[in-house]
Amino acid sequence: MGRTDSGTPIEVYKDVVESDFKIAIGNITPHIAVGWGGGAKMIQSGVCSERITEVTHLNACTMQSVLEVCGSADNADNAIRREMEVIAGRVGLDFIINTVLDENKNMLGVFSGHYIKVHRKGIELAKEVMCPKIPKKADVLISSANPCHVDFWQGCKPYIYSQYGVKESGVLIFLIDGKEGLCGSAPRHDAILRKYSLMTFVLIYEDVKNGKLSDIVGINVPLFHARIRNRVTTICVSNGFTQENAECLGFIYAKSINERKQLGWASGDMPDLYFKASIGTNEEIIYGEEGLIVDLSDMIDKYAPNIKAMFEERPDVKKAVTQPSGKICTLPQVAAKNIHPAWYINVVWMDKLGLNMPENPDELYNVLKMFKEGDPNENGINDEIPMSTGNLNKDVKNFMHNFGVLGSHYIDPETDKVVYGPVQPGFKEGLLWFRKIFADGLLDPESINQQGARLTEKGHNNQLGLAHMWASWLNVGYENQLNMDYEVLVPFEVNGRRIHPGSSGIERGCSAITSKNKYPEATLRWLDML
Template sequence: MKKKLLFILFSLMISFLAACQNDGNEGDETASADVETTDSSENVNDTGFPIVEEPIELEFFTGKYEPNLDNYEETLVFETYAEETNVNVTFEEVPFASLTERRNLSLAGGDYPDVFYSARIPTADLFSYGQQGVFIPLNDLIEEYAPNIQAFFDKHPDARKGLTMPDGNIYSIPSYYDPSFLPMLIGKPLWINEDWLNELGIEEPTTTDELYEFLTAVKETDLNGNGENDEIPLSATSTGAIRDMVKGAWGLGTRGVNHPYIDIDPETNDLRFLQTDPMYKEMLEYINKLYVEGLIDSDIYTMDDADLNAKGAQGILGANISPNPITVMNQDNFIGLGALEGPHGDNLYSQVKAPLAHVGAFAITDANEHPEATIRWIDYFFGEEGSTFQFMGIEGETYDVAEDGELVFKEEITNNPDGLTMDEALTPYVTWMGGSYPGYVQHKYFKGSESLPSAVETGEKVEPNVPEEIWNRFTYTEEELSFKQSIGSDIETFVNEQEALFISGDKPFSEWDSFVDQVNQMGLEEYLEVEAAAYERYQES
């Protein structure tokens, strides 16, 4: 009996304690609910600085150009901006080389930052994760808190068009280049060592055959006079960069570079899948010839920007594909090439981006508790004052204003006393080098590689051969996305793998027909149907 009474008393005590604990939890839940329902806009000022009265903390997942310094928050622009705005951003920097993998892991794992910044989010992921609620719609936020972005959309309606998903929502802020700023749309031209051209007595190449002759001469001549055979005829960060630079010589890429697998066939005016076209085979045979004859850098499959720039700084490159050898290699003896004429008379310069260069440059996630302040944070960089600040830094500290009103970087940046390249000298101040940043680029306040006289001259050479129409990226319905992310992705992965094998010589071109048959069997017909439907909507929007 005593044991039974003790058991009853013990049970009553446990029940009482549990009830007390539940009362406390309910109180906590109520308090938590009160916090969650607090309007984050109450802390936000409508205009001016600071953006918020009480400081807030934000975490950005950030794509990083490898040569830039770590800790973006310590650079002049972002440190100053944090002080002015009360918005303290911590940048988790991910090198561009591993960006796609790390971004996909973050999205798949559910551990989201407040913002994906300079993270090159593809349109398909913007829509897919927008539908899931991971990326929040920005339409209303832009209308209420982002007057600069609104004005930008009014001036460039193609940007709004390219950002609007099939559900009518905008999930990102872009990287956008002024359409009149052609050197910016080119990005990375093919540069030729003019001193070596003169020494060899060779004219500036205007055809693919002339380029081959120059590269061969570089390989066979001790042009830097050091008694070693260390000259590299052509270097770039990938064979894909070389492919995109020369494919217009075979009439490929008639709508620019934003769609690497399709364009319009000028003979039929129909959509064309590039990687199985006979002209694509001829182009790959040309690149394969360069590769097997040692005219392409042997490190091409492991190169990154830092590696390329370091080689260029040694003065051993005959040709390279880069933003500008002056700013990234301290080499002022290169000239940019125009369009190269191919074996069938084609001379299209298809290595041109659409002005809407990166759709997914800035996206706010549902983990962000301060979306109003965040959209105000990025809106500043789309106005005149903020754009100048983003790209030039602070007047008197990093740049001056000349008598004619032109903005000019300080000489310690353009002619660094320690021998740093211009990009290297800029790293303590700004982070836009390497691209992919959210922003609005105009020539008057962007003084990077693309603004130098050599780049402007290259743009003038290129202009007559630029495609008449440059496509933005298409948007896709959920059903189309499902195909693109399964069978479509398999096709694209397969053709990329096979392309590398053809270029390296590990797969003979005698197997080309078998390769084409396999692509067809994988579902190429349906792939083109999906692209055709997206293209039709693109034309109608």
């Protein structure tokens, strides 16, 4: 079909070109090369040849700055979007249907009509949903690659978008699962990422112009990466990435945030503030004594009136964070006492199956069995999940109150003595019950280590019978009103009492101001306002 005015070849599948009416269906989300997905992108690169895809990808890396294009709604400033729309016009794209979804894949809007005008309308809504205003870029930003977290071929997208939230010369802590390495979803590009990801843009592009590369699509990630790699210092936190993978991208490697924190203590390479950093008691004492963490005990009265008032109202909080030496080196997160997640059961399913709230483990087993066999969500598919949770190792302990044990270690409310749960007879009885429901297919096998988003997906699909949650609407959703189908499973009576785990509501070690901070008083004022 010839070329565009800029020389891009137009090569489109014959069946599409010869069709009487062409409809493109897609979703509008931010895109690193064309600003936004959807619209004409369904034609190019959706139904075009590999050669035109190579040209478009290369142009996206070389004709524009990736940070200027991401999320841009202005077609005039987006050369690649303009090129795609020229191609779509030549092909004769008649009509588009584009959606805008929220983070839970709920549909917020449907836009149908002309592939340019309607697409721009959709972008207006998408920007409201997906482009929150950031009042100030951070010195240190923690960013997750989820859901593009399996490898860096996809993970480069959230990495690029993370740049919007962190200052130039700042620190980006980038969390990526990375179990499939650099290019697990596109293994043929692995070698080119390893060879070129630390080279400068100029040197990479020289090899492209001199014909030294055959993988033109693959080189786009190193080209994008070269534009931004040195903008910030990146600490890559990953369970799946190897150190080699991280370092070939120019990242500092750590298996966990905790590991990176330990490196900081040892080297002195610390941020001004650790925030929500889970600083342990030993760390507080050791690094507080060494002066790496600022002692706040004499500063709180002067600079933190809200924290001072909270200490007066909740002396147990002040006691919890005060070291034997009298120092206060970290600040906690404090909630109301006895706030604790609970087991929520689908009472609508029970009503449909003629079941009552179970009063003991045997009755609950029968309820779960009916959930599995009775099709209570009435979709004709055996997709019900009788019992599920996000962390089985942890939540088994959170179920043991139904066997008279309040967890792994706790203070017995009647004797006021410390109890080690796993050696109690009820704990063993509870483990045998879990073994039975697992063997009979009543416990979700993904519960061993399930991401919260996966549990939420099952809840939104009306698949959950019994699940451990902070609140049903968090994992089931309130938009579809399914959260109203759940009630807290009433604790079973054991030895004449019904008990449930509680907590002090104190999460210690959340925030610490380091000796690197030039303005500890101002930082404490900021923490006081949270």
